[in-house]
Amino acid sequence: FNNGGPTARKKIALNLNVQTNNFKNKNKVSIQEQRRKLPIFEKRNKLLELIRRHNTLIILGETGSGKTTQIPQYINSARLQNNGKIGITQPRRVAAISVAMRVAQEVGDAVGVGETVGYTVRFEDVTSPRTKIKYLTDGMLLREAMVDNLLMEYTFIILDEAHERTIHTDVLFGIVKQAQKAREEKKLRPLKILIMSATMDVDHFSDYFNNCRAVYLEGRTYPVNVYYTLTTHEDYQTACVATFFKIHQQAPWDHDVLIFLTGQEEIEAVAQQIRILSRDPDVAGPSVKVCPLYASQPTTQQITVFQPAPENTRKVIIATNVAETSITISGIRYVIDSGMVKARTYHPATGLDMLKVQRISQEQSWQRTGRAGREAEGYCYRIYTRSQYEHMQKSTIPEIQRANLSIVVIQLLALGIHAASFDFMDKPPKDSILAAFEQLKLLGAVETVDSRTLTTLGKKMVQFPLDPRFSKILLSAQEYGCLEEILTIVSLLSGESIFLNPSSKREQAMTSRQKFLSPYGDHITLLNAFRVYNNLGSNSQRSWCHEHYLNMRNMSYAAQVRTQLLEVCQRLKLPIVSCGNDTEPVRKCLLAGLFMNVAELHKEKQYITLDKRQVVNIHPSSVIHGQQPQFVLFTEVVQTSKCYLRGLTTIESQWLYDIVPDYARSHIRFNKDI
Numbered sequence: 325f326n327n328g329g330p331t332a333r334k335k336i337a338l339n340l341n342v343q344t345n346n347f348k349n350k351n352k353v354s355i356q357e358q359r360r361k362l363p364i365f366e367k368r369n370k371l372l373e374l375i376r377r378h379n380t381l382i383i384l385g386e387t388g389s390g391k392t393t394q395i396p397q398y399i400n401s402a403r404l405q406n407n408g409k410i411g412i413t414q415p416r417r418v419a420a421i422s423v424a425m426r427v428a429q430e431v432g433d434a435v436g437v438g439e440t441v442g443y444t445v446r447f448e449d450v451t452s453p454r455t456k457i458k459y460l461t462d463g464m465l466l467r468e469a470m471v472d473n474l475l476m477e478y479t480f481i482i483l484d485e486a487h488e489r490t491i492h493t494d495v496l497f498g499i500v501k502q503a504q505k506a507r508e509e510k511k512l513r514p515l516k517i518l519i520m521s522a523t524m525d526v527d528h529f530s531d532y533f534n535n536c537r538a539v540y541l542e543g544r545t546y547p548v549n550v551y552y553t554l555t556t557h558e559d560y561q562t563a564c565v566a567t568f569f570k571i572h573q574q575a576p577w578d579h580d581v582l583i584f585l586t587g588q589e590e591i592e593a594v595a596q597q598i599r600i601l602s603r604d605p606d607v608a609g610p611s612v613k614v615c616p617l618y619a620s621q622p623t624t625q626q627i628t629v630f631q632p633a634p635e636n637t638r639k640v641i642i643a644t645n646v647a648e649t650s651i652t653i654s655g656i657r658y659v660i661d662s663g664m665v666k667a668r669t670y671h672p673a674t675g676l677d678m679l680k681v682q683r684i685s686q687e688q689s690w691q692r693t694g695r696a697g698r699e700a701e702g703y704c705y706r707i708y709t710r711s712q713y714e715h716m717q718k719s720t721i722p723e724i725q726r727a728n729l730s731i732v733v734i735q736l737l738a739l740g741i742h743a744a745s746f747d748f749m750d751k752p753p754k755d756s757i758l759a760a761f762e763q764l765k766l767l768g769a770v771e772t773v774d775s776r777t778l779t780t781l782g783k784k785m786v787q788f789p790l791d792p793r794f795s796k797i798l799l800s801a802q803e804y805g806c807l808e809e810i811l812t813i814v815s816l817l818s819g820e821s822i823f824l825n826p827s828s829k830r831e832q833a834m835t836s837r838q839k840f841l842s843p844y845g846d847h848i849t850l851l852n853a854f855r856v857y858n859n860l861g862s863n864s865q866r867s868w869c870h871e872h873y874l875n876m877r878n879m880s881y882a883a884q885v886r887t888q889l890l891e892v893c894q895r896l897k898l899p900i901v902s903c904g905n906d907t908e909p910v911r912k913c914l915l916a917g918l919f920m921n922v923a924e925l926h927k928e929k930q931y932i933t934l935d936k937r938q939v940v941n942i943h944p945s946s947v948i949h950g951q952q953p954q955f956v957l958f959t960e961v962v963q964t965s966k967c968y969l970r971g972l973t974t975i976e977s978q979w980l981y982d983i984v985p986d987y988a989r990s991h992i993r994f995n996k997d998i
């Protein structure tokens with residue numbers, strides 16, 4: 325901090341409605357005792373009564389009050405679900421998994437998760453026919469709805485974290501509402517709907533769900549002291565680290581710290597910095613236990629986040645927005661809020677879906693602040709100025725109003741619904757729906773923009789839990805004879821990057837990977853890396869990844885995804901063939917799905933996207949950074965100071981004419997005007 329640390333510009337006492345459960349207590353309290361201490365426990369009977377009485381109910385309660393973990397168990401032990409399942413949706417896989425594991429423990433099944441309590445997330449299904457309480461991502465429930473739109477397996481659907489308003493949750497609202505009504509009309513067993521959140525616009529939700537009743541779970545409150553920085557900080561990561569060490573040198577060792585950052589790469593970098601600095605003999609303070617927390621983490625690592633640190637050790641959790649409301653960790657007394665979040669945003673004007681680090685909303689900033697005051701008075705350091713706070717949006721815009729809708733449109737079509745006539749809680753812009761239809765038409769999934777049905781190809785596309793462009797690539801592989809290769813590439817693109825690029829060792833990292841870097845770009849490079857990895861014995865995989873600065877975890881996740889996608893391909897009877905070392909079929913095949921993601925060299929290092937004539941640059945992390953191929957296709961756009969393309973493959977313009985002649989004729993312009 326330039327000004328000698330954050331200054332108390334304003335102290336705000338938060339009225340957070342949280343009870344003093346789990347006060348940091350390093351003595352073991354039994355798991356059942358912990359359950360009884362939750363604020364929700366004394367409301368149990370009243371809640372069950374309301375749930376019996378109402379078919380749809382909104383339940384509001386502060387983060388950590390016990391909604392997600394307890395309510396399904398209450399329903400289960402009162403046997404309200406009546407032989408059906410209780411499905412609880414979560415916007416994020418990391419939350420679905422970690423909550424299911426916790427609840428399995430609470431239920432006390434000897435085999436653990438996968439029996440009475442299970443979870444289903446993309447590429448992973450840990451349930452059994454005996455599962456009663458099933459946590460699943462909203463995207464997975466939507467996929468189940470495509471098989472059975474009445475969701476007959478369930479007698480309860482709990483739409484959790486409803487305030488997050490992810491695309492899938494918004495679609496689910498309509499699907500579940502419709503299923504409830506249809507089951508009533510057909511006199512099938514009733515479907516009960518619970519909508520839960522820590523924070524939401526109750527009136528808006530109640531209006532949409534036929535004026536349903538809302539209940540509030542009350543609890544105790546603790547004030548949180550909020551500090552703003554005096555000046556703005558471009559480099560918020562460094563500011564977070566500096567703030568951490570200021571706290572670290574003064575606060576008692578058992579006051580844990582939670583830092584909010586945006587994604588895996590950033591979180592790992594800050595974690596490493598804190599580990600190194602905390603070992604420096606010149607830095608005062610107790611030992612430090614660093615716990616990263618983000619989406620694509622292995623489950624074993626997620627559990628350590630909940631374990632108290634040993635004596636004389638401070639725990640610091642470095643998390644994405646998953647720790648805002650989805651996952652509660654006890655012991656936190658300090659929050660450091662970078663004020664940033666990574667979000668996917670679609671710009672109809674540019675035609676690009678971007679993963680962009682952006683400012684959070686005021687609502688999110690208060691949720692983050694609240695994490696410091698669950699058990700006692702806490703402190704929140706905001707790495708932004710008061711004026712920056714005032715300029716934040718009040719609340720987060722629903723994703724459906726800012727993201728590429730092609731996946732929503734195709735899923736609704738699989739259910740026989742045209743997105744324009746769907747009962748959305750908040751309608752997405754007409755232009756976005758139209759753009760999605762146009763994209764699907766170009767991909768061959770629909771015949772016209774008014775279609776209410778999918779083409780044969782479209783029906784195959786929805787079998788994959790992927791963006792339609794990637795499903796199209798997999799389905800095109802037959803024609804190019806390269807399904808083996810394409811399966812690998814698509815799997816690797818479905819998780820986080822396998823490449824580690826520590827800023828201090830960028831050169832070494834690049835040199836170590838020389839053997840499999842491809843002049844044809846990042847996707848072929850990914851393929852080469854995976855091939856070597858896959859041919860190694862499991863004993864040598866770890867050291868090989870380490871030597872080549874590759875993330876072993878993400879690599880094995882990709883292998884797991886590949887198995888799942890392979891199963892879908894086999895079900896669709898696609899021939900699993902390889903094109904060997906020839907890269908051309910692979911590159912053409914990628915183009916068959918990603919022709920809308922092509923850029924042409926414009927002038928010195930600058931590219932223009934063919935689709936919307938947007939000026940872009942090649943990201944420095946790309947293997948073809950520094951070269952200037954005439955045409956490239958890309959899989960990601962990131963906006964920092966400039967607009968960058970990441971994940972590139974070199975292509976030839978002729979291929980575009982061969983694959984999508986009409987599109988090529990109307991988009992390749994020989995003058996280089998923007």
Ligand code: ADP
Nearest residue numbers: 387388389390391392393394426630652653654
């Ligand atoms: P809510 O959904 O209302 O935010 P939860 O049901 O998620 O609350 O959490 C209730 C309590 O259970 C919290 O105090 C939390 O600390 C604890 N808890 C949840 N998951 C775990 C876990 N994996 N390990 C230990 N405690 C947990």
Ligand code: MG
Nearest residue numbers: 391392649650
């Ligand atoms: Mg919850």
